[in-house]
Amino acid sequence: MKKTITFIGNGNMALSIAQGLKENYKIEMVGRSLEKLEKFENKLGVKIEKALMNGFDMSDKAILLCVKPANVEEISKILKGQARVMFSVLAGTKVEKLRENLKPHAVVRTMPNLAASIGRSMTTLTGDKEFRVEAEELLGAIGSTLWLSSEKELDIATALAGSGPAYLALIAEALTDGAVKQGMKRAEAMETMRGLFGGFGELIQEIHPALLKDAVMSPGGTTAAGYGALEDGNVRSGCINAVETAYKRATEL
Numbered sequence: 001m002k003k004t005i006t007f008i009g010n011g012n013m014a015l016s017i018a019q020g021l022k023e024n025y026k027i028e029m030v031g032r033s034l035e036k037l038e039k040f041e042n043k044l045g046v047k048i049e050k051a052l053m054n055g056f057d058m059s060d061k062a063i064l065l066c067v068k069p070a071n072v073e074e075i076s077k078i079l080k081g082q083a084r085v086m087f088s089v090l091a092g093t094k095v096e097k098l099r100e101n102l103k104p105h106a107v108v109r110t111m112p113n114l115a116a117s118i119g120r121s122m123t124t125l126t127g128d129k130e131f132r133v134e135a136e137e138l139l140g141a142i143g144s145t146l147w148l149s150s151e152k153e154l155d156i157a158t159a160l161a162g163s164g165p166a167y168l169a170l171i172a173e174a175l176t177d178g179a180v181k182q183g184m185k186r187a188e189a190m191e192t193m194r195g196l197f198g199g200f201g202e203l204i205q206e207i208h209p210a211l212l213k214d215a216v217m218s219p220g221g222t223t224a225a226g227y228g229a230l231e232d233g234n235v236r237s238g239c240i241n242a243v244e245t246a247y248k249r250a251t252e253l
Contacts, residue, residue, distance in 0.1 A: 002024065002025055002026040003025055003026065003062075004025065004026040004027075004028055004049075004061075004062070005021060005025045005026070005027060005028070005062055005064055005138065006028040006029075006030060006058070006061045006062065006063050006064065007027065007028065007029045007030065007063075007064045007066055008030045008031075008053065008056075008058075008063055008064070008065050008066065008067060008075070008079070009030075009031065009065065009066035009067035009068075010029055010031040010036060010037060010040045010066070011066060011067075011068075012114075013066055013089055013112070013114075013116075014029075014040075014064075014066035015040060015043060015044065015117070016112070016114055016115075016116040016117040016121075016142075017064065017066070017089070017112055017116045017117075017121075017142055018040075018044050018048075019044065019116065019117040019118075020116045020117060020118070020119050020121065020141055020142030020143070021138075021141050021142060022044060022045075022046050024141050025138075025141070026049070027044075027046070027048045027049070028048065028049040028050075028051065028061075029041070029048050029049065029050055029051070030050075030051045030052070030053050030056050031050075031052070031053060032052065032053050032054075033052075034050065034052065037050040038050070053075060053078055053079065054078045055078065055079075055080060056078075056079055056080065057080045057081040058079055058080065058081040058082065058083040058102075058104070059080075059081030059082060059083070060081075060082075060083075060084045061081075061083050061084060062083070062084055062085050062087070062134075062138075063083040063085070063086045063087065063104065064087045064089070064138075065086055065087065065088040065089065065090060065098070065102075066089050066090075067090070068090075069090045069091060069092060069093045069253045070253075072090070072093060072097060072098065072101050072102070073101055075102075076101040076102050079102065082103055082104060082105055083102070083104040083105065084104070084105055084106070085104060085105065085106040085107070085108065085128075085131050085134065086098060086102060086104035086106070086107050086108070087108050087110050087135060087138065087139075088107065088108070088109050088110065089110055089111065089112060090109075090253075091111070091155075091158050091162065091250050091253055092155060092158070092249070092250035092251060092252065092253030093109070093253065094109075094151060095107045095109060095126075095127055095151065106127070106128040106130065106131050107127050107128060108125055108126070108127035108128060108131050108132075108135045109125070109126050109127050109151065109154055110123055110124070110125050110135065110139055111123060111124045111125075111154055111157055111158045111161065111162045112139065112142060112143070112162070113161055113162050113163075113164060113165055114165045115143060115165065116142040116143060119141075119142055119143055120142075120143045120144075121139070121142045121143030121144070122143060122144050122146070122161040122164075123139040123142065123143060123144065123145045123146070123161075124145070124146050124147075124148050124153075124154050124157040124158075124161065124162075125139065125145055125146070125147050125148065125154075126147065126148045126149070126150060126151055126153070126154045132147055135147075155247055155250040155251055156243070156247050158246070158247070158250045159242075159243045159244075159245075159246035159247040159249075159250060160243055163242075163246045167239065167242055168197075172193055172197060175193055175196075176189045176190055176193045179192065179193075213227070
């Protein structure tokens, strides 16, 4: 018999996670509108249990909290009962704030990313250690997991792996545009870029980035010329600053 996981919130992140969990878990979805819950069900492609948020009883349930961080106080006034455990995907929202407002028996903060929908998320976790195994089992169904020792580390990981798909999408689009600028057809440039990212994703699992770069860059060659242009454009500094700025924003939410 499948375990049940109860989602509170039905946005894009909830859908990505539910796509990864739907084969192994029974999904209950709690939201503000039955119409939106039905649309969610249609996108997910499987039947789900649906309930309205107003007056919903969380007692003894495993909750996956997927609302916007700014809405925690508001929903605390309309939800009832104490969840057995609450797994939160809310960026920057501290364990203490969740305890004070929603009063679950236990809290685990998690930060999946968009690749959850294809079972390839890099999900970081922290919180009540007695629920570490359950959290790793749940979020392990949508990809890799890493338990961190502090909320600060999780906020940093949010800036890296949580926001990372957007950074990599920007780089993928820019590299494709560069090929088109030089005369390559758009469709062929896109296919080449996708092949590049697919292979690179496998290589980076085994090889340190610096060693991978050195293996490709021959003296005076094409890679060295292009790499020099990236350094001239402060791409390295831009990436470092992106993680710092996103981390600071996570602490502000």
